[in-house]
Amino acid sequence: MAPAVHHRTVIVNGLEVFYREAGASSSPTLVLLHGFPTSSHMFRHLIPALADRYHVIAPDHIGFGQSAMPSPEDFPYTFEALTEITAGLLQHLGIDRYALYVQDYGAPIGWRLALQDPDRITAIITQNGNAYEEGFVKPFWDGVFAYAAAPGPETEAPMRGALTAEITRWQYVNGVADPSLVSPDNWVHDQALLDRPGNDEIQLRLFRDYPTNVDLYPQVHQYFRDSQVPLLAVWGAGDEIFGPDGATAFSQDLPNAEIHLLESGHFALESHLDTITEHIRTFLTGALA
Incomplete structure (x- = not known):
């Protein structure tokens, strides 16, 4: 029987944070951090596939999914602020390792968590x-980057184009060897x-903040070199947002990184769930031994 997945909401810094949880709390914890423009919904199949062996937590970032969506006047939509909420959730749940x-936006949030307290991170996928x-x-x-450097009507227009149904669908099917494996429920959801009214302004704020993530890369690379944290890259090689060179680059600072390039795209879980699950289970068995 598949492990039960619980859907919960807690208050962190005065905001409702939705998260999915499965597996025994006594098992090693795996925190799943989603990207743009999705939510923990992207992990709906992966969570039960791992919860027999791991305690799995998957939150929705503020402004995404079922979590609170305060206006930009009431919440600073930066990756630092999203990280603060995620750290607060983990503290609330008593998760310290x-x-x-x-994936995607989840990466700069994850890197910030690791830089804040490297000893808490047991492994990275x-x-x-x-x-x-x-x-x-x-x-x-x-x-x-043009929009972040010089916000204005001309640079904003392409970014608003990135919020359309056409581009949302493209993110799911582009680069996938067999697009028929990807359910349209994903981009409709x-x-x-x-x-939602006001969500466009939230996404524009995060687009403008994105260069702060790149500024952090030297510190992230130093963290990799110092910690030699076990790392698995399972990467859709057809992704035209983050290409395969981004996967192989981890070996620059983590020579023992395990890297797998898949015939998929940005949301590789939709076409390669079983393959990714098997890689994760094998990797974590060794990394957490």
């Missing part, structure tokens, strides 16, 4: 979660949340 699974400039694929990122 855990492995990380990071990165699925198209970038930490190197080699990972940025042009022209996708040109618009983001994500788009409905993106289309």
Whole structure:
């Protein structure tokens, strides 16, 4: 019988934070951090696939999924602020040692958690979660960095285009060897949340803050070199947001990193769930031994 997955909400710093939880609390903890434009929904199949052996926690970031969506006037939509909420959730749950699974936006949040307290991190799984400039694929990122450098009507227009149903669907099917494996429920679900009144301004704030993540890369690389944290990269090689060079770059600072390039795209779990699950189970068995 598949492990039960619980859907819970707690208050962190005055805000409702939704999270999914499964597995025995006495088991090693794995924290799953989602990317843009999705939520913990992206882990709906992975959580029960791992919960027989691990205590799995998957929160929705503020402004995403089922978590609170305060206005930008009431919450500073920066990656530092999102990290503070995630750290507060883990403290509330009494989790002080855990492995990380990071994807897209989840990566800079995860890197900040690791820099705050390296000894808490037992292992890292990165699925198209970038930490190197080699990972940025042009022209996708040109618009983001142009907008962050000079916000205005001309640079904002392409970023608003990134919030459309067409681009949300593209993020799911682009680079996937067999797109028929990807359920359209994914982009319909994500788009409905993106289309909530006021959510566009939230996403624009995060786009403008994104360069702070790149500024952090030297510290992240130093953390990798100093800690030699066990790291698994399971990466959709067809991703035109974070390309495969972003996966192989981890070996620059972590020579023992385990890297697998899959015939998939940005959301590789949708087409390669079983493959990724097996890689994770094998990796964590060794890393947490």
